[in-house]
Amino acid sequence: MTFNNVSMTYPRLTPLMAPWVTSLISQQELLDQAFQQYGSPLNIHHTPAFADNYQSYVAVLQHHELRHQIFFARKANKCKAFVKEAQRIGCGIDTASYRELQQCLDLSFEVDQLVLTAAIKSEKVVRLAVSHQILIVVDNLDECILVNRIAQELRMSARVGVRVSGFHSGGQQLYSRFGFSLDQAMELIIHQIGPDRMFEALRFTGFHFHLNGYSWQERGTALIEVIQCIDALRERDIMTEFIDVGGGFLVNYLAYKEEWHTFIETLQCAVRGQHVPITFLNTGLGFEMIHGQLHGHLQTYPYYNELPREQFLEAMLSYQNSQGEAVASLLRTRDIALRLEPGRSLVDQAGTTLAKVAFRKHDSQNNLLIGLEMNRTQMTSSSADFLIDPLLISSTVDTRSSEPTVGFLVGAYCLEQDILLKRAVVLPRIPAIGDIVCFPNTAGYMMHFFESEAHLFDLATNLVLIHSEDTQVPLQLIEDM
Numbered sequence: 001m002t003f004n005n006v007s008m009t010y011p012r013l014t015p016l017m018a019p020w021v022t023s024l025i026s027q028q029e030l031l032d033q034a035f036q037q038y039g040s041p042l043n044i045h046h047t048p049a050f051a052d053n054y055q056s057y058v059a060v061l062q063h064h065e066l067r068h069q070i071f072f073a074r075k076a077n078k079c080k081a082f083v084k085e086a087q088r089i090g091c092g093i094d095t096a097s098y099r100e101l102q103q104c105l106d107l108s109f110e111v112d113q114l115v116l117t118a119a120i121k122s123e124k125v126v127r128l129a130v131s132h133q134i135l136i137v138v139d140n141l142d143e144c145i146l147v148n149r150i151a152q153e154l155r156m157s158a159r160v161g162v163r164v165s166g167f168h169s170g171g172q173q174l175y176s177r178f179g180f181s182l183d184q185a186m187e188l189i190i191h192q193i194g195p196d197r198m199f200e201a202l203r204f205t206g207f208h209f210h211l212n213g214y215s216w217q218e219r220g221t222a223l224i225e226v227i228q229c230i231d232a233l234r235e236r237d238i239m240t241e242f243i244d245v246g247g248g249f250l251v252n253y254l255a256y257k258e259e260w261h262t263f264i265e266t267l268q269c270a271v272r273g274q275h276v277p278i279t280f281l282n283t284g285l286g287f288e289m290i291h292g293q294l295h296g297h298l299q300t301y302p303y304y305n306e307l308p309r310e311q312f313l314e315a316m317l318s319y320q321n322s323q324g325e326a327v328a329s330l331l332r333t334r335d336i337a338l339r340l341e342p343g344r345s346l347v348d349q350a351g352t353t354l355a356k357v358a359f360r361k362h363d364s365q366n367n368l369l370i371g372l373e374m375n376r377t378q379m380t381s382s383s384a385d386f387l388i389d390p391l392l393i394s395s396t397v398d399t400r401s402s403e404p405t406v407g408f409l410v411g412a413y414c415l416e417q418d419i420l421l422k423r424a425v426v427l428p429r430i431p432a433i434g435d436i437v438c439f440p441n442t443a444g445y446m447m448h449f450f451e452s453e454a455h456l457f458d459l460a461t462n463l464v465l466i467h468s469e470d471t472q473v474p475l476q477l478i479e480d481m
């Protein structure tokens with residue numbers, strides 16, 4: 001196919017590129033050295049992006065004159081570099097396991113900059129949290145019993161936040177497996193927590209929720225429902241310090257709206273059989289044909305969206321109750337602190353994954369397959385596909401063979417499903433062995449959330465890019481430690 005054919009047939013999804021990634025991938029020698037030393041793939045991180053994202057949230061919260069605290073949800077990326085950067089800039093950490101919490105304590109984090117939200121809380125992690133007086137977000141009565149018992153054993157009290165769910169939106173109740181219903185939470189806080197009660201060692205401090213999905217309206221509604229509970233508690237002289245709204249702040253990955261819409265339309269056509277497949281074996285990523293009709297919806301992250309990060313927060317704070325009062329002013333007049341736990345959005349544009357090309361071949365359907373030295377678990381989230389175009393970096397560009405081409409990137413696990421991107425990717429030419437494929441913006445979940453050591457492959461090395469203000473000083477890559 002000619003270039004025009006390829007690019008017209010296969011929709012592009014041009015990524016937003018951070019300038020640091022653009023300059024990194026022009027440093028062929030630095031990259032070659034890093035691959036030689038650490039193997040493929042490489043995860044490369046850049047902490048100033050984290051600090052910028054943090055500041056963008058702080059600016060909105062300050063503008064609304066809200067008391068606030070931001071906790072980085074570590075589960076989005078395991079690197080210590082971000083924890084250290086958080087500590088340096090005054091950002092807290094949301095921890096979800098013993099090791100996540102212990103590492104933060106080892107780095108001498110201030111205890112009121114930490115929160116434990118783990119979905120399953122072992123006795124060991126509860127003991128660690130209570131003994132250091134770390135706020136624990138409780139999810140159910142069995143956890144309250146456990147935390148209370150350990151606090152009594154340690155002759156201490158335990159500060160707890162109460163996780164709630166089951167909010168109402170669009171005439172429906174939002175399902176969650178997490179948390180107490182608001183009614184259960186009120187019963188717990190009013191009748192079961194505190195001196196001379198069942199949970200006498202617990203101290204109620206605030207409410208917590210973390211909603212699935214990416215609706216600022218649902219978060220606005222949830223805040224309003226929680227504020228009503230806080231008002232009812234205040235009438236009983238029970239004070240609430242904060243509401244923690246969890247994470248889920250959107251990230252925008254893509255440069256162009258039109259490309260996103262064209263992609264979705266083309267995918268639908270392909271699934272209907274009216275266009276050549278643009279995904280591996282014509283997988284629908286959520287769309288499917290049933291009795292000749294197209295059903296379903298795209299089951300991926302909304303990679304293109306127009307209210308990312310601080311704009312999402314701004315929208316949530318402007319959400320109004322039925323009297324026309326905005327969430328921001330409801331919080332401010334009651335002096336309730338707002339807490340956020342962003343994960344993905346704090347590491348937006350703060351990491352990239354690079355892998356070496358190992359082989360090229362054609363499969364029995366004449367698809368070009370490009371084998372990369374990495375496996376699917378090293379770039380996977382819960383989304384059905386990672387919908388952005390990778391970049392090809394070649395050391396030796398032979399312009400004569402520079403014919404745009406389309407193919408699938410495949411990985412090292414001996415599974416038919418070890419396809420790195422389900423979408424067919426357009427590359428400027430057939431890659432050479434040893435070329436590098438760069439996946440931009442992978443720090444949030446893509447690198448670490450599902451990585452495994454099957455086949456005894458080593459986990460990818462995590463490197464941190466260091467550059468000084470002085471442009472004469474060369475870029476440096478150091479191990480994350």
Ligand SMILES: *Cc1c(COP(=O)(O)O)cnc(C)c1O
Nearest residue numbers: 073210246247248341342343344
């Ligand atoms: C996953 C999670 C977060 C972070 O969510 P993001 O979508 O990465 O912002 C925050 N809080 C809790 C309790 C979580 O489970």
